[in-house]
Amino acid sequence: xxxxxxxxxxxxxAFLATAVLPLNVMADQERSTFTVGFDAEFPPYGYxxxxxxxxxxxxxxxxxxxxxxxxxxxxxxxxxxxSKDMELKTGAIDCIWNGFTMNGRETDYTxxxxxxxxxxxxxxxxxxxxxxxxxxxxxxxxxxxxxxALAAFTGADATEENKALAESFADLQQVGDYNTAFLxxxxxxVDAVCMDIGVANYEMExxxxxxxxxxxRISSEEYGIGFLLGNTELRDQVQETLLEMLADGTxxxxxxxxxxxxxxxxxxxxxxxxxxxxxxxxxxxxxxANVCGQLLKGVGASLAIFLLTLLFSLPLGxxxxxxxxxxxxxxxxxxxxxxxxxxxxPLMLQLLVVFFGPYFLFGVSxxxxxxxxxxxxxxxxxxxxxxxxxxxxxxxxxxxxxxEACEILGxxxxxxFFKIVFPQMLKxxxxxxxxxxxxxxxxxxxxFAISYTEMFTLAKQVAAAEATIMPLFIAGVFYYVFNFIVxxxxxxxxxxxxxxx
Amino acid sequence: xxxxxxKNLKKSFxxxxxxxxxxxxxxxxxxxxxxxxxxxxxxxxxxxxSMLETIGGGSMTYCGQTAVSEKDGKPxxxxxxxxxxIKHSFGLVFQNFNLFPHYTVLKNITDAPIHxxxxxxxxxxxxxxxxxxxxxxxxxxxxxxxxLSGGQQQRVAIARALAMKxxxxxxxxxxxxxxxxxxxxxxKVLKExxxxxxxxxxxxxxxxFARSVSSHVVFMDGGMIIEQGKPKDVIDNPSNERTKAFLxxxxx
Numbered sequence: 184x185x186x187x188x189x190x191x192x193x194x195x196x197a198f199l200a201t202a203v204l205p206l207n208v209m210a211d212q213e214r215s216t217f218t219v220g221f222d223a224e225f226p227p228y229g230y231x232x233x234x235x236x237x238x239x240x241x242x243x244x245x246x247x248x249x250x251x252x253x254x255x256x257x258x259x260x261x262x263x264x265x266s267k268d269m270e271l272k273t274g275a276i277d278c279i280w281n282g283f284t285m286n287g288r289e290t291d292y293t294x295x296x297x298x299x300x301x302x303x304x305x306x307x308x309x310x311x312x313x314x315x316x317x318x319x320x321x322x323x324x325x326x327x328x329x330x331x332a333l334a335a336f337t338g339a340d341a342t343e344e345n346k347a348l349a350e351s352f353a354d355l356q357q358v359g360d361y362n363t364a365f366l367x368x369x370x371x372x373v374d375a376v377c378m379d380i381g382v383a384n385y386e387m388e389x390x391x392x393x394x395x396x397x398x399x400r401i402s403s404e405e406y407g408i409g410f411l412l413g414n415t416e417l418r419d420q421v422q423e424t425l426l427e428m429l430a431d432g433t434x435x436x437x438x439x440x441x442x443x444x445x446x447x448x449x450x451x452x453x454x455x456x457x458x459x460x461x462x463x464x465x466x467x468x469x470x471x472a473n474v475c476g477q478l479l480k481g482v483g484a485s486l487a488i489f490l491l492t493l494l495f496s497l498p499l500g501x502x503x504x505x506x507x508x509x510x511x512x513x514x515x516x517x518x519x520x521x522x523x524x525x526x527x528x529p530l531m532l533q534l535l536v537v538f539f540g541p542y543f544l545f546g547v548s549x550x551x552x553x554x555x556x557x558x559x560x561x562x563x564x565x566x567x568x569x570x571x572x573x574x575x576x577x578x579x580x581x582x583x584x585x586x587e588a589c590e591i592l593g594x595x596x597x598x599x600f601f602k603i604v605f606p607q608m609l610k611x612x613x614x615x616x617x618x619x620x621x622x623x624x625x626x627x628x629x630x631f632a633i634s635y636t637e638m639f640t641l642a643k644q645v646a647a648a649e650a651t652i653m654p655l656f657i658a659g660v661f662y663y664v665f666n667f668i669v670x671x672x673x674x675x676x677x678x679x680x681x682x683x684x
Numbered sequence: 685x686x687x688x689x690x691k692n693l694k695k696s697f698x699x700x701x702x703x704x705x706x707x708x709x710x711x712x713x714x715x716x717x718x719x720x721x722x723x724x725x726x727x728x729x730x731x732x733x734s735m736l737e738t739i740g741g742g743s744m745t746y747c748g749q750t751a752v753s754e755k756d757g758k759p760x761x762x763x764x765x766x767x768x769x770i771k772h773s774f775g776l777v778f779q780n781f782n783l784f785p786h787y788t789v790l791k792n793i794t795d796a797p798i799h800x801x802x803x804x805x806x807x808x809x810x811x812x813x814x815x816x817x818x819x820x821x822x823x824x825x826x827x828x829x830x831x832l833s834g835g836q837q838q839r840v841a842i843a844r845a846l847a848m849k850x851x852x853x854x855x856x857x858x859x860x861x862x863x864x865x866x867x868x869x870x871x872k873v874l875k876e877x878x879x880x881x882x883x884x885x886x887x888x889x890x891x892x893f894a895r896s897v898s899s900h901v902v903f904m905d906g907g908m909i910i911e912q913g914k915p916k917d918v919i920d921n922p923s924n925e926r927t928k929a930f931l932x933x934x935x936x
Contacts, residue, residue, distance in 0.1 A: 584782035587736055591776045592796035592848065593768060602795070606786045683786040684830040 216256045219246045220276030223261035224360040227385045227441050228282035241441035242280045249424045265647040271411050279409040284331035286404040287340045293418050296453035297405035299446045301379045303332045305397045316399045320351035322374035325364045328357040329647045332377035335402040358634045371548030474654045477645050481638035488627040495563035500570025525568035531632040534561040538633040558630045577612035610680040617673040621666050687712050687852050694741035702728045704907040713881040717894035720904035726887045730856050734776045746773045775845030775853040779860050781837045783829040789840050790825040793847045815843040835866030852883035895919050903927045
């Protein structure tokens with residue numbers, strides 16, 4: 184048993200070791216395809232057409248034109264924005280072409296020259312009365328994780344002014360995508376969303392009013408096409424074709440199609456820069472320690488979700504089980520429906536409903552704190568349904584003779600349940616409960632659905648920032664150790680219940 | 685005095701009529717054995733008078749207190765509070781013991797007197813020790829049921845019933861789950877109780893035991909009482925053909 188666990192650990196560490204090794208760039212022989220990585224929720228640069236289901240956008244149109252001129256086949260690869268560096272390193276994509284901000288990332292990629300000048304702006308609800316950036320003090324502000332807006336506030340190159348501004352916020356919330364950000368803004372969960380001006384114009388038009396863009400700019404920035412550091416060969420080919428397109432007017436025509444004529448800035452005079460930045464070679468252990476330290480901050484959040492969910496769902500499950508077994512049919516049916524819905528839909532969806540429901544169903548604006556409450560409520564309601572069914576099976580497994588003995592001896596119903604049925608049920612259900620609790624440990628990562636920063640969300644953010652997959656594996660080790668302890672405790676409990684048969 | 689008075693008891697499960705018009709009375713100090721082939725309804729009858737099953741017709745009276753009376757052909761139970769009180773007048777020993785597996789022998793015996801009858805704990809404990817001694821289980825008080833043999837478990841179950849100080853005890857085939865050796869253990873205990881004038885109603889297949897211990901024997905078949913009387917009349921000299929056939933089968 185012990186030996187087995189050890190070997191599993193060994194395998195995990197082996198994975199970890201490979202994860203931190205620099206990944207080789209695939210040699211570029213006769214190229215036939217050109218794979219563009221993009222965030223599919225970033226209109227107008229790259230997004231999914233709701234009617235055709237196809238990926239379209241300004242950047243994708245440019246890429247298509249480049250490919251047709253070079254005789255390549257374009258592969259549009261939507262990526263998780265947090266994983267963009269890993270996608271690039273592994274060669275899964277050839278470039279990041281997606282309204283990709285160069286500022287602050289100058290030395291992280293091999294860049295094309297800038298083709299769009301963009302600025303970071305703040306969007307507020309029109310009825311909020313906010314007209315200046317300084318009025319955002321004490322407010323909750325949302326940005327996309329690892330976005331330019333975030334970098335403008337907290338990045339290494341952020342101006343002192345912006346840093347001070349960010350300090351004055353009640354909270355700088357990181358969200359996964361702009362749709363979530365706007366839902367948050369609309370429901371009052373956040374007071375402002377900061378993003379690129381091009382995206383902002385598009386979103387505001389698409390959502391049809393109710394939002395206002397502040398005149399003040401947070402920062403100005405430029406977009407370029409990012410290639411893997413050192414991949415100048417491919418970069419030069421794409422750059423050459425782009426300049427051809429600029430010369431014959433195709434570039435400007437495409438920009439106009441996408442309403443970006445005011446933003447484009449591609450110029451034949453711009454110089455390509457090739458400072459192949461020294462790849463930081465921190466020692467493996469320093470990196471490990473650093474990542475572990477960052478993840479530990481998220482462990483508390485994960486632990487809180489885990490413990491509070493158990494605290495509420497275990498007793499709630501018992502009540503639901505009673506409702507399910509009630510002789511009063513309408514109650515029993517209602518509870519059955521509840522269990523069926525909770526078990527039949529994704530927990531992630533349930534979290535979204537709990538978080539956004541109050542506003543979109545009842546028009547109640549929620550406070551920033553509600554995010555955490557929503558996580559706990561969502562998880563508790565979900566797990567209570569599963570626990571209820573486990574309790575029910577455990578209760579029904581107690582022999583009918585036990586009930587009859589209680590009847591004859593004159594026990595009241597509460598006495599019968601707590602003295603006789605409950606302890607026997609407990610013994611019956613411990614293995615199933617263990618299963619469920621172990622699943623819960625891993626499910627805590629689903630809190631990211633409503634942008635609650637627990638360990639896994641943090642691991643993804645750190646992985647994106649450090650451009651390595653290591654934090655994810657370390658997170659995996661954390662989960663494993665966590666569950667190892669859980670399994671050990673439950674095993675002890677099971678043994679303890681062995682005093683009777 | 686009649687401790688138990690059953691009149692015209694009827695019971696059906698769906699369309700199946702299991703008990704058809706059974707009347708019977710049990711006097712204080714009497715030991716009544718109920719015999720009959722399986723499926724004759726004797727266990728159902730015992731469960732009805734133990735109130736584990738609701739009856740479909742007739743009346744039941746315990747120690748002079750009416751629990752169920754018949755009105756317009758329908759049985760009417762008295763209030764829950766009254767029923768709870770009436771239920772304390774009898775105990776029931778199950779075929780498969782139904783001890784509480786998570787309680788020690790001592791707790792199995794003392795828990796209900798302490799928490800249901802709200803009796804003094806020290807007093808109950810002292811009585812339980814006496815009961816255990818009587819059952820030959822003095823050294824088993826701290827054991828859990830699974831650590832005991834079937835015969836020992838059944839003796840604990842009898843002690844548990846006695847600890848409630850009922851006026852009478854019903855036994856539902858108390859030896860059917862036991863092998864012959866352990867059966868003898870239990871029959872010995874029942875004989876001792878009979879000698880102490882404990883009022884008992886016993887559903888059993890043990891003809892010899894019924895003959896030597898019972899004051900009254902009831903023979904049931906097809907949901908009816910076919911024959912009843914002194915054991916020497918019913919068992920040794922049956923008048924009904926079905927009784928004869930049943931007894932003959934047992935002898936083989």
